[in-house]
Amino acid sequence: MSRAAAPAWVAAARAAAQRSPAAPRDALLLGRERVGSVDAQVFERMGLQRLMDKRYQLLKTEYGGAPAWALVADDATAALNALAQALRAAGRCGPWRDEQLAVCSADGRRLATVERGAVRVLGLATRAVHLVGTAPDGRMWVQQRSPTKANNPGMWDTLMGGMVSAADSLASAVERETWEEAGLRVALLQGLVRGGHVDFALPSDEAGGCGYMVERIDWFRVRVPEGMVPVNQDGEVARFELLARDALLERLADGAFTPEAALVLAAALGW
Numbered sequence: 001m002s003r004a005a006a007p008a009w010v011a012a013a014r015a016a017a018q019r020s021p022a023a024p025r026d027a028l029l030l031g032r033e034r035v036g037s038v039d040a041q042v043f044e045r046m047g048l049q050r051l052m053d054k055r056y057q058l059l060k061t062e063y064g065g066a067p068a069w070a071l072v073a074d075d076a077t078a079a080l081n082a083l084a085q086a087l088r089a090a091g092r093c094g095p096w097r098d099e100q101l102a103v104c105s106a107d108g109r110r111l112a113t114v115e116r117g118a119v120r121v122l123g124l125a126t127r128a129v130h131l132v133g134t135a136p137d138g139r140m141w142v143q144q145r146s147p148t149k150a151n152n153p154g155m156w157d158t159l160m161g162g163m164v165s166a167a168d169s170l171a172s173a174v175e176r177e178t179w180e181e182a183g184l185r186v187a188l189l190q191g192l193v194r195g196g197h198v199d200f201a202l203p204s205d206e207a208g209g210c211g212y213m214v215e216r217i218d219w220f221r222v223r224v225p226e227g228m229v230p231v232n233q234d235g236e237v238a239r240f241e242l243l244a245r246d247a248l249l250e251r252l253a254d255g256a257f258t259p260e261a262a263l264v265l266a267a268a269l270g271w
Contacts, residue, residue, distance in 0.1 A: 006271040009253045013262040019202040021212050027068035028122055030076050030112065033105045034063060037123035039210040043069055046090050056082055076103070076112035084118035087207070093117045094206035095150045100166040101126055113166040120204040120211030126163060129173045130219040130260065132195065132268045133159035133182075136226050140248055143181065143230070144238040145258070152258045154238070156251060158219075159230065161260060170194075170218055181237055182230035190223040198263045219264045 025037040043058070056079040057072040073079035080103060087093040100113040103124055119126055133141040141159040145152055162177030164170065175186045186192060197218045204211030224230070230240045243251065252262055 006266070007249070007253060009255070009262065010266045010271045013259065013266055016259050017198065017200045017202060017263055022203040022209060025123060025212060027063040027066065028124075029061070029063060029068055029070040030080070030103065031070070031072060033111060034068075035103055035105065035111065035122075035124060036119075036214075037212060038069060038121070040067065042092060042121075042210050046086075046092065055079075058083065077114070080112050080114040080118075080122075083122075084115040087118055087121055092121060092207045092210065094120050094204075094211065099163075101163065102166045116163065116165075120206040120213055123212040123214060125214040125216070127170075127173075128161065128163050128215055128217045128260070129170060129177060130158045130217055130264045131160040131174060131178055131182075132219060132221050132264065133189075133224045133230075134221075135224055135242055139242040139244050141182075141224055141230060141240060142243055142248070142251075142257075142261075143232075143240050146236050146238050149236060155261075156257045157261045158264055159222075159224075159240075161217075161258075161264075174220060180234040181232060182240070183233050184224070184228065184230055186222075188225070188228070190225060192220060192222045195219045195221050196267055198260075198267060200260065200263075202259075215260075217260055217264060219267065221268065 024040040026040050027034050028036040028038050059070045059072060061068050061070045071079050071083060084093060088096060094117040097116040099116040101116050101119055102110050103112045103114050104110050143157050143159060145155050145157055147154045160178050160181045162173065162181065164173040178184050178186050197216055200213055200215045202213050204213045252265060
């Protein structure tokens with residue numbers, strides 16, 4: 001039997017996940033490695049060369065025949081975090097988390113780490129994990145995000161979704177985030193398996209709209225045993241619900257889910 005055609009919201013979710021920057025961006029280099037991008041006017045207007053610690057250099061240069069900015073320092077992590085602090089002081093940073101994320105080269109080598117709040121402004125690639133959880137009867141667990149969340153407050157999400165920190169492996173990120181968001185221990189869940197990944201590249205409204213989100217989300221499936229109910233631990237979830245397939249599809253069609261969750265759920269549903 002052939003697979004049913006994907007509903008219209010799937011195409012919309014895929015189109016929304018791959019969008020060009022809202023404004024021209026210059027490449028951001030760490031030494032000679034391209035790691036991200038910045039709004040072409042932001043650094044010029046801020047005079048960031050003067051804001052940086054004298055131990056580091058932020059130079060206007062070229063990359064691939066186009067304008068670029070190069071951060072030059074012996075300690076790349078210290079230099080990136082000094083840049084993050086300068087952006088924060090100038091009001092050009094996302095929410096400060098005191099959490100370090102990995103900064104990698106195009107081929108995946110870790111070069112440094114940086115404060116999470118700066119990654120969108122600097123166009124740095126990030127990693128995240130999502131967990132698609134079902135009950136034994138096939139209904140799906142979903143969460144409603146807290147109304148105080150910085151991004152997509154009040155929208156619906158998968159059972160769990162969270163960032164992969166610099167200290168995490170994918171497995172440890174799944175374990176940590178599943179406990180923090182849903183109060184569930186992965187070891188007590190059933191049939192955990194990686195389902196695949198989805199990619200995002202789109203403008204971000206952080207720091208006055210000068211950010212760009214580049215993210216890979218690895219998603220996993222799991223079965224939540226009968227009688228086990230998720231309970232949020234970190235204040236970032238308003239509530240959980242169990243949805244039958246028809247109710248889930250109706251809510252997805254209505255645009256009630258975050259862009260990330262919609263794309264993950266589309267993949268989990270076979271589209």
